[in-house]
Amino acid sequence: MSDASHLDRMQRKKDVVDERISRATEERGVLILLKGNGKGKSSSAFGTMARSLGHGQQCAVIQFIKGRRETGEYLFFRDHPKLDWHIMGHGFTWETQNRERDIEAAEAAWAVAKGLLENPAYHLIVLDEMSYMFKYGYLDPEPVVEALKRRPAHQNVIITGRTMATPLQEIADTISVVQDERHAFRGGVKAQAGIEY
Amino acid sequence: MSDASHLDRMQRKKDVVDERISRATEERGVLILLKGNGKGKSSSAFGTMARSLGHGQQCAVIQFIKGRRETGEYLFFRDHPKLDWHIMGHGFTWETQNRERDIEAAEAAWAVAKGLLENPAYHLIVLDEMSYMFKYGYLDPEPVVEALKRRPAHQNVIITGRTMATPLQEIADTISVVQDERHAFRGGVKAQAGIEY
Numbered sequence: 001m002s003d004a005s006h007l008d009r010m011q012r013k014k015d016v017v018d019e020r021i022s023r024a025t026e027e028r029g030v031l032i033l034l035k036g037n038g039k040g041k042s043s044s045a046f047g048t049m050a051r052s053l054g055h056g057q058q059c060a061v062i063q064f065i066k067g068r069r070e071t072g073e074y075l076f077f078r079d080h081p082k083l084d085w086h087i088m089g090h091g092f093t094w095e096t097q098n099r100e101r102d103i104e105a106a107e108a109a110w111a112v113a114k115g116l117l118e119n120p121a122y123h124l125i126v127l128d129e130m131s132y133m134f135k136y137g138y139l140d141p142e143p144v145v146e147a148l149k150r151r152p153a154h155q156n157v158i159i160t161g162r163t164m165a166t167p168l169q170e171i172a173d174t175i176s177v178v179q180d181e182r183h184a185f186r187g188g189v190k191a192q193a194g195i196e197y
Numbered sequence: 198m199s200d201a202s203h204l205d206r207m208q209r210k211k212d213v214v215d216e217r218i219s220r221a222t223e224e225r226g227v228l229i230l231l232k233g234n235g236k237g238k239s240s241s242a243f244g245t246m247a248r249s250l251g252h253g254q255q256c257a258v259i260q261f262i263k264g265r266r267e268t269g270e271y272l273f274f275r276d277h278p279k280l281d282w283h284i285m286g287h288g289f290t291w292e293t294q295n296r297e298r299d300i301e302a303a304e305a306a307w308a309v310a311k312g313l314l315e316n317p318a319y320h321l322i323v324l325d326e327m328s329y330m331f332k333y334g335y336l337d338p339e340p341v342v343e344a345l346k347r348r349p350a351h352q353n354v355i356i357t358g359r360t361m362a363t364p365l366q367e368i369a370d371t372i373s374v375v376q377d378e379r380h381a382f383r384g385g386v387k388a389q390a391g392i393e394y
Contacts, residue, residue: 047240054273072251
């Protein structure tokens, strides 16, 4: 490509970007959903949380499903003074195989989440793997939607999980679908510290 | 759903998961590509890096494009003792509008990346927004593929960017496509600290 045509292409790109920026003027918190079967949804939420903490914002994580190991993200973030980290689930639902205990854990996690959604001190709340609670019928999405609608105007919320409840999708500001095009696990590579947990 | 059918469904799920785990036995570093036009690719890479740092692993980031602001993720991570953070690009390519300067910056960034890919001390290397270097013809993918193939066996690498060069996709272990289903920006919400930067 010549320098002139490159310059022309980049000028057009700049015009499009600048025009879009000039139209987006509303300042408020957003609801972000990270769904799909690909790798990277929870890690994307934790990366955004690092970004938020970097600006000195108060954050909280509620993990609705606890894995079988102490995770690297928990070890990394747990002592941060501007962050609460709640591990509320007690295992993968196909590991515990106890529906009643799972429902109790989901309700306890939601009680904590609801309190945070009423608290203007929190700038970002991550509801990690929450979508499974709706999929398995452990939680009703309607009270969650109501609490999200009533939350402080500046508060950002990220919800992760493979499949999202429709009422949440209706009120979301941003929805990213993480698709699994290839996964090392299917290629025979063992789950490893620092990548999977 | 009855408790009995729930138990049966979860037992089948557990069998499938357990069988997959038993087949994945190879222990080695992986190449992960995060592509697509949706929000959350770089933040996913930084979340995985938090996970890796949580396990005490040495990490490095090379940012091939520098935004116009000091980002929250940089403010958050920059002082971590187990991490090198290199900001090598000098701006969005449609902002600088100087092809020769962009190529120089890309080559300087690649020289640093190449050194890290030869260094077994590094467990995870994030090549953030590198894909644009191939898209605009600033870097040739072949030497990058060769360096990735020769890297230390335990080293994990994550490359982010909207469109990925085909030779990189051919050697990747994991590819996640982040699709943009909805974005607050198009709904008129201004980019904000803690979410976009």
